[in-house]
Amino acid sequence: MSMRIGIHDLSLATAGYVLDLNDLAAATGVDPDKFRIGLGQDQMSVPGLDEDIVTMGAAAALPILERHGRDSIRTLMFATESGIDQSKSAAVFAHALLGLPDTCRAVELKQACYAATAAMQAALGIVARNPEETVLVIASDIARYEVDTAAEPTQGAGAVAFLIAADPALVEIEPIVGVHTADVSDFWRPNDSATAVVDGKLSIDAYLDGLTAAWDDFRARGGVDIAEIERFCHHQPFTRMAAKAHRRMAEHTGTELGVELYETSTVYNRRMGNSYTASLYAGLAALLDFDDDLAGRRIGFVSYGSGSVTEIFTGVVSAEYREFRRQAETAARLDGRVPVSVERYRALHSGGAVSSAADVEIPVETDGPFHFTGIRHRARQYRA
Numbered sequence: 191m192s193m194r195i196g197i198h199d200l201s202l203a204t205a206g207y208v209l210d211l212n213d214l215a216a217a218t219g220v221d222p223d224k225f226r227i228g229l230g231q232d233q234m235s236v237p238g239l240d241e242d243i244v245t246m247g248a249a250a251a252l253p254i255l256e257r258h259g260r261d262s263i264r265t266l267m268f269a270t271e272s273g274i275d276q277s278k279s280a281a282v283f284a285h286a287l288l289g290l291p292d293t294c295r296a297v298e299l300k301q302a303c304y305a306a307t308a309a310m311q312a313a314l315g316i317v318a319r320n321p322e323e324t325v326l327v328i329a330s331d332i333a334r335y336e337v338d339t340a341a342e343p344t345q346g347a348g349a350v351a352f353l354i355a356a357d358p359a360l361v362e363i364e365p366i367v368g369v370h371t372a373d374v375s376d377f378w379r380p381n382d383s384a385t386a387v388v389d390g391k392l393s394i395d396a397y398l399d400g401l402t403a404a405w406d407d408f409r410a411r412g413g414v415d416i417a418e419i420e421r422f423c424h425h426q427p428f429t430r431m432a433a434k435a436h437r438r439m440a441e442h443t444g445t446e447l448g449v450e451l452y453e454t455s456t457v458y459n460r461r462m463g464n465s466y467t468a469s470l471y472a473g474l475a476a477l478l479d480f481d482d483d484l485a486g487r488r489i490g491f492v493s494y495g496s497g498s499v500t501e502i503f504t505g506v507v508s509a510e511y512r513e514f515r516r517q518a519e520t521a522a523r524l525d526g527r528v529p530v531s532v533e534r535y536r537a538l539h540s541g542g543a544v545s546s547a548a549d550v551e552i553p554v555e556t557d558g559p560f561h562f563t564g565i566r567h568r569a570r571q572y573r574a
């Protein structure tokens with residue numbers, strides 16, 4: 191008899207500002223339906239200069255600690271594409287801001303949008319060995335492309351934190367997975383670049399190819415038949431991508447899969463924009479918050495990170511998940527964002543990469559619980 195292990199709690203945070211994509215469409219002379227329907231995006235979260243992956247990630251984790259305490263957490267894993275240091279992990283900064291126990295390991299994981307799933311798998315293994323421990327996983331990213339490109343409207347920012355534990359209150363993660371790695375140059379970010387390099391069309395094909403290959407591996411390993419998966423949560427760099435993934439899954443398995451099986455998972459991502467590693471788990475947050483008929487149902491997850499790694503896994507939702515929703519809290523975070531003009535967003539976009547060459551103080555401008563306050567002696571400074 192194997193132990194039930196999985197996601198015990200989950201919480202979402204985002205940046206302090208929001209840009210309406212209708213404004214971006216007007217400013218760039220694009221039909222707003224291209225963004226709203228063609229990409230499936232309504233808004234994008236825009237970080238203030240006092241925000242980064244650490245402040246958003248810690249903000250996502252805080253409500254989990256308030257609900258469950260800190261004592262059982264002996265591991266913090268921070269998954270991100272938008273790292274803030276080449277050596278020191280964002281996990282160590284978040285560990286300090288969150289006041290986690292000293293007797294805790296902290297590490298960062300990277301593989302474009304995929305790393306949070308690798309963190310989750312490692313966490314499941316740790317809890318399997320030591321069931322009295324829990325692992326806090328933080329996925330946090332800022333998606334930044336060059337302005338005036340096709341990718342600009344798919345930017346965004348957000349973080350999801352989740353707690354992996356035995357006897358989970360939300361979703362038991364099942365042990366059989368399908369994985370696939372292929373060296374593809376579809377999206378990457380050189381060390382000297384604040385924005386990602388992307389071949390958008392190739393990245394869509396690479397995602398869909400990864401999906402079919404990972405599905406085949408999932409089935410070869412004994413994963414359940416497609417008919418036994420009752421909801422889908424696809425990685426969403428822009429929410430229309432979930433539609434493409436869903437269609438490919440139906441074609442590849444020779445089944446009919448209705449849009450109602452994934453549509454609810456796009457609710458938060460439509461408003462937040464791309465949050466890279468967090469986006470799949472933001473999809474899960476929306477499913478748990480808005481689908482009233484999930485108890486006992488199996489969700490199929492497609493995790494994709496350009497470059498590329500794909501992982502397909504499944505989870506079964508607990509009978510009592512509705513008691514642990516975070517609907518109101520997440521609505522407050524999304525509704526609480528301050529709207530910005532295209533000009534202001536563009537200024538924040540170019541100001542987002544602060545040089546470490548000279549000391550600088552960054553004034554507090556957003557009202558989240560944590561702030562990036564500048565550079566001192568080349569080191570990043572934070573304040574709770």
Ligand code: COA
Pocket residue numbers: 221223224225227228229340341342344388389390391393394397427428431496
């Ligand atoms: N009304 C409704 N839909 C419209 C429209 C309009 N007025 N104008 C265009 N569209 C649709 C297009 O038909 C297309 O739909 P399709 O995907 O079903 O073919 C969609 O909007 C996108 O337009 P298109 O011109 O094909 O692409 P683009 O040049 O704007 O680039 C991406 C789109 C996704 C390639 C680009 O935003 C990008 O590079 N994003 C970053 C990379 C990424 O997220 N990759 C995902 C995999 S990880």
